[in-house]
Amino acid sequence: MLEIKAETSHSTFMIEKNKHSLLTLISIAFSNIKSRISRYLIIILGISLITILVLIIRGYSLILIIVENFQINESILIYNSFVTIICLGLVSISVISTFFLAITERMEEIGLYRTSGARSLDVFLIFEIETLGIGLIGVILGYITGLLLLLVDLLRRWGVDTTVSFFERHQIEVSNFLVTNLLLLIPFILIIVFIASIIPIIIASRMKVINILEVRI
Amino acid sequence: MNRLDVMDVEKVFHEPDRSKLQILSQITLSIYEKELIIVKGPSGSGKTTLLNILAGLIRPTTGSVYFNGIDISQLNLKQLATYRLNHIGYLFQHWNLFPFLDARENIEIPARLQGLTHSSRIKKIEELSTSLGIYNRLNNRPDEMSGGQKQRVALARALINDPSFLLADEPTSNVDAQTRTNIVDILQERRENGLGLLIATHDPFFEELADKVYILENSTLKIIKNDTINITGEIRS
Numbered sequence: 001m002l003e004i005k006a007e008t009s010h011s012t013f014m015i016e017k018n019k020h021s022l023l024t025l026i027s028i029a030f031s032n033i034k035s036r037i038s039r040y041l042i043i044i045l046g047i048s049l050i051t052i053l054v055l056i057i058r059g060y061s062l063i064l065i066i067v068e069n070f071q072i073n074e075s076i077l078i079y080n081s082f083v084t085i086i087c088l089g090l091v092s093i094s095v096i097s098t099f100f101l102a103i104t105e106r107m108e109e110i111g112l113y114r115t116s117g118a119r120s121l122d123v124f125l126i127f128e129i130e131t132l133g134i135g136l137i138g139v140i141l142g143y144i145t146g147l148l149l150l151l152v153d154l155l156r157r158w159g160v161d162t163t164v165s166f167f168e169r170h171q172i173e174v175s176n177f178l179v180t181n182l183l184l185l186i187p188f189i190l191i192i193v194f195i196a197s198i199i200p201i202i203i204a205s206r207m208k209v210i211n212i213l214e215v216r217i
Numbered sequence: 218m219n220r221l222d223v224m225d226v227e228k229v230f231h232e233p234d235r236s237k238l239q240i241l242s243q244i245t246l247s248i249y250e251k252e253l254i255i256v257k258g259p260s261g262s263g264k265t266t267l268l269n270i271l272a273g274l275i276r277p278t279t280g281s282v283y284f285n286g287i288d289i290s291q292l293n294l295k296q297l298a299t300y301r302l303n304h305i306g307y308l309f310q311h312w313n314l315f316p317f318l319d320a321r322e323n324i325e326i327p328a329r330l331q332g333l334t335h336s337s338r339i340k341k342i343e344e345l346s347t348s349l350g351i352y353n354r355l356n357n358r359p360d361e362m363s364g365g366q367k368q369r370v371a372l373a374r375a376l377i378n379d380p381s382f383l384l385a386d387e388p389t390s391n392v393d394a395q396t397r398t399n400i401v402d403i404l405q406e407r408r409e410n411g412l413g414l415l416i417a418t419h420d421p422f423f424e425e426l427a428d429k430v431y432i433l434e435n436s437t438l439k440i441i442k443n444d445t446i447n448i449t450g451e452i453r454s
Contacts, residue, residue: 020332035317117302
């Protein structure tokens with residue numbers, strides 16, 4: 001029997017770390033987004049729709065309050081919130097299930113990252129950055145589209161002069177609206193996307209590589 | 218000198234009906250740098266399982282695998298990932314390429330994970346793809362390539378981090394004669410630069426070049442060719 005003598009200490013693998021940075025993982029995640037963008041269109045569309053929906057509901061509430069001096073009573077507020085929550089819930093469930101399936105069908109890919117030398121944490125981060133990136137693209141597209149739709153509708157109803165003077169007279173309310181909604185929507189969407197992706201990603205990044213790839217090996 | 222040692226390895230799989238299936242039994246072999254070892258054997262004999270154990274993808278039921286004296290079967294998942302990233306190139310029989318990434322991105326993944334700079338990655342990819350004859354296919358996805366091209370992309374990916382050892386499962390099974398020559402040439406060149414190779418294949422082309430040829434049958438490994446010289450009790454190529 002051969003006698004094995006350690007030429008290097010067992011601590012070699014402790015010292016010899018993977019040298020990539022978070023930036024590397026971000027760039028891998030964005031390569032993935034770029035290469036799968038057509039597959040992600042439905043999810044991006046769904047997220048954009050949630051964003052547009054929220055912006056339009058909140059935008060018209062603001063306009064009603066400012067322009068029409070509309071007094072929102074409690075029953076209207078409850079009804080409005082109820083409809084919004086139902087819509088958001090339905091769209092969120094569909095985004096979550098689509099994301100869940102999209103990640104689940106990529107188990108093999110996750111196994112390939114692991115065989116290529118990626119640690120479980122690397123795989124987790126690559127896929128989380130990718131899904132959060134998709135969420136961010138969707139929310140930004142939806143935000144811009146929602147604002148454009150609101151603007152176009154105001155121009156159509158009021159004409160250019162009235163719309164411009166409205167923005168001039170209510171600069172504070174408008175800028176509050178823009179900032180508040182952005183700060184509200186981005187975390188909301190990112191939380192939905194995170195919830196949708198975390199379970200399959202954790203399962204896959206912790207699975208034994210061989211179990212993920214066994215159908216092919 | 219880099220070396221991989223397999224010591225008395227056994228692998229038993231548990232079937233769904235709770236019966237045990239012994240794939241490998243009392244497997245002992247060593248691979249040194251610059252060495253080419255061939256493992257032959259009928260389909261299902263355990264060749265891929267042996268490669269998987271050496272790559273740290275599965276742990277042996279009993280026995281140990283040492284890389285430069287370090288028992289890899291005792292490493293945790295994080296350490297195994299580092300071992301694979303820096304020391305092992307694995308060429309799968311069915312390529313296992315990332316389906317949505319083009320050839321360049323596929324080859325680049327291990328180099329990115331190793332933290333290589335963009336310019337050194339580009340340089341390495343150009344060198345490898347030119348020598349493997351896939352330079353003009355770098356922007357194609359796997360579904361736009363032939364089996365031989367996919368095989369070469371997978372080989373480039375396995376070699377990009379300059380591993381100490383390449384584990385290859387039937388590397389020439391899906392390729393034409395020209396591609397096979399191409400693959401053998403680049404492996405020989407890498408071997409001269411220190412790469413150790415363990416190849417599961419039936420290709421006689423490799424057998425002629427091999428230092429040792431083993432046959433894996435009935436879970437055990439038998440040597441059928443040995444071109445190495447025994448000096449002072451230590452097997453060296």
